[in-house]
Amino acid sequence: MVPDDVVTYPTHWEADVVLRDGGTAHLRPILASDAEALQAFHVGQSERSTYFRFFAPLERLPDRDLAHFTQVDHQDRVALIAVAGEEGHEKIIAVGRYDRSGPGEAEVAFNVADDHHGRGLGSVLLEHLAAAARERGIRRFNAEVLPNNAAMIGVFREAGYVVRQHLDDGILAVSFDLDPTERSLAVMADREQ
Template sequence: MTGCRHHAHDILPRRARLKSGHEVEIRPVEERDGALIRDGFAHLSDQSRFMRFLATRGALSDAELARLTDAGDDDSLALGAVTQPDTTPVGLARFIRLDPAGPDAEMALTVVDAFQGQGAGRVLLETLAQAARGCGVTAFIALVHRDNHAMLGLLHSYGAVVEQGMAVDLELRLPLSSVPAI
């Protein structure tokens, strides 16, 4: 095993307790997780889908699901969080390096509505950042809808700054040195 998945296995699986008391396990997404991802996506409200994808969305296509469950390489990694012991989908976080030789990666994070506000986003972000640092990534770039106050608050709490503002979304840069190690 090489690359980012190798570094992720150094810290994963990781368990954490949410504010609700639910115990969650965070681990790399695998091909076998397709049904869990579809289930989690089905439990996102229209508003949550809009905030994540910056557009109205229906179900995930087979091609999108295949990209999410791809084992990854040195340039990307997806992590999923599920409750324990019943494996209810909680959230998904992913980064994709913008340039194979560069230190920046685009990141995205989604938390199922029932688990929003419980610390799942924070646990996923910290875990993703730890794995990304092990792969040589030094900053995340995130496109966030300007009305997604929860995500903006989370990123700002770690020192993210707006690099570019557009009509609907903001591009933020988060130095991974400002995210605590797990």
């Protein structure tokens, strides 16, 4: 089903995924009409999770940011959400996004609902975002991560890509090429089992 508000909506990016604990979630590109659900997701996050994502306390997403996060072009700015629940009553449980930052590269970021940590949502979102990015000519992801955000650092390391990192003014700068490696292909194959 192609939503009315987006002509270029990439339906082939939608997927039902099995998570580490055997549960399922539906992945799909975000829509402008998801703004209210994204705000509810954000407000439901712990202060720690919000700080890890935005490097600052942020009780609510300002309208400007909410519009930026939900009004994407599915080319240079892509966001995928993981939702759970019945259609029409879906709840966002994770968000992954990238913004093209230069020729062939993009900044990537993730946020997983506190009560869904450890289920593999970050890894699944990374895998699907990497595939979408390669489709759009992006060959490298960059990210800025707080050094004590062990879960996010683990997602990058466990994905099977060759990860480069350095500390820059108290922030861990991470980058990796998106070309599949033997290890990343093995990680994807294991997830399919």
